[in-house]
Amino acid sequence: MSMGKEMPKVIAVSSGKGGVGKTFISVHMAAYAADKGQRVLLLDADLGLANVDVMLGLQSKGSVLDMVRGEKSLKDLLVHCDAGFDVLPGGSGLYELTALDATQQQVMMDEMRQVSSDYDLVIIDAAAGIGDNVLYFVSASEMALVVLTPDPTSLTDAYALIKVLSRQRNVRRFMVVVNQADAFDAQVTFRRLLSVADRYLDVHLDYVGHLPYTTDVRRTIQSQSLLKAQDAPLTRQALDTLYEATLSRPRNPSRNGGLQFFWEHSLNEGMNVTPAESKGGV
Ligand SMILES: Nc1ncnc2c1ncn2[C@@H]1O[C@H](COP(=O)(O)OP(=O)(O)O)[C@@H](O)[C@H]1O
Numbered sequence: 165m166s167m168g169k170e171m172p173k174v175i176a177v178s179s180g181k182g183g184v185g186k187t188f189i190s191v192h193m194a195a196y197a198a199d200k201g202q203r204v205l206l207l208d209a210d211l212g213l214a215n216v217d218v219m220l221g222l223q224s225k226g227s228v229l230d231m232v233r234g235e236k237s238l239k240d241l242l243v244h245c246d247a248g249f250d251v252l253p254g255g256s257g258l259y260e261l262t263a264l265d266a267t268q269q270q271v272m273m274d275e276m277r278q279v280s281s282d283y284d285l286v287i288i289d290a291a292a293g294i295g296d297n298v299l300y301f302v303s304a305s306e307m308a309l310v311v312l313t314p315d316p317t318s319l320t321d322a323y324a325l326i327k328v329l330s331r332q333r334n335v336r337r338f339m340v341v342v343n344q345a346d347a348f349d350a351q352v353t354f355r356r357l358l359s360v361a362d363r364y365l366d367v368h369l370d371y372v373g374h375l376p377y378t379t380d381v382r383r384t385i386q387s388q389s390l391l392k393a394q395d396a397p398l399t400r401q402a403l404d405t406l407y408e409a410t411l412s413r414p415r416n417p418s419r420n421g422g423l424q425f426f427w428e429h430s431l432n433e434g435m436n437v438t439p440a441e442s443k444g445g446v
Pocket residue numbers: 179181182183184185186187188189212214215343344345375376377378379381382385
C-alpha cells in the first residue's frame with residue numbers, strides 16, 4: 165500500500181531516574197534485533213556514566229557539531245559494532261540536541277530522518293528525567309519504553325515522566341519494563357504505577373516484562389562487551405523473553421513510524437500551532 169519503503173520502527177528508551185538499566189537494555193535490544201536479521205541503528209542520546217560508548221568500547225568519530233556545520237554527515241559519525249548494528253555514540257553529542265539553534269536542529273532532524281530510513285529498527289537511549297532532550301526524542305518516536313526498578317523513587321520519577329510526556333507532548337502509549345526485580349516484584353511495581361496512572365492520567369501502559377537483578381549484568385558492563393549465553397544462560401534467557409515481547413508488540417497506528425519531530429506532531433495534531441507559524445518554523 166505504501167509508496168517506497170516502510171518507515172523504521174523507532175523505540176525511545178527512557179526512565180524517570182538514572183541508573184535503572186536503560187543503556188544495558190538498549191544495547192542488548194539492538195544486538196538481539198540485529199541477531200534476528202533486522203537492520204538496527206542505536207542512537208545514544210544519554211550522557212550517562214556507563215553510556216553506550218563505554219559499554220561497547222566504542223569511540224566517537226566526531227560530533228554532531230561537525231555535522232550541523234556541514235563538515236560531516238550523520239553517516240560519517242556512525243560506528244558499526246561487532247554485534248551487527250550501527251551506533252551513533254554518545255560522545256558525538258546528541259544529548260545536546262535541544263541546545264542547538266533552530267537551523268542546526270533542522271539539519272540534525274533531516275539527517276536523522278534520512279539515515280534512519282536505511283534501518284528496520286531505530287533504538288534511542290534517551291536518558292533519564294524530564295529534560296528537553298528526553299521529551300524531544302520520546303515524542304519523536306513511534307514507541308516509548310519506560311524502564312523502572314522497584315525502588316520507590318524510581319516509581320515516582322517514572323510516573324512524573326509519563327505525566328509530562330502525556331500532558332505536554334501527547335504521548336499516550338508506553339511500554340514498561342521493570343528492571344532489577346523478579347517476576348513477582350516486577351508485577352507489583354507495575355501495578356503500583358498502573359494504579360496511579362489510571363487514576364490521574366489518560367495513558368495506556370503496557371507491561372512488556374522484567375529483568376532480574378543479577379551480577380551477570382555488572383560483570384558484562386565491566387567487561388565492555390555484550391552478555392553471552394554461555395557465560396550467563398539465565399540472564400540471557402530473561403533478556404530474550406523481554407525482547408521477544410517488546411519487539412513483537414504491534415506498531416503504533418497513530419504514529420507514522422520513522423522519526424517524527426515535535427513540530428511535525430504539532431502540525432498533525434493541531435497543538436497550539438497556527439498554519440502561518442508552522443510554515444515559518446519548518
Ligand atoms: N538487572 C540488573 N542487575 C544488576 N545490576 C544492574 C541491572 N541493571 C542495571 N544494573 C546496574 O546498574 C548500572 C546502571 O545501568 P545503566 O544501563 O547504565 O543504567 P542507565 O542507562 O539507566 O543509567 C549498571 O552499571 C549495572 O551495574
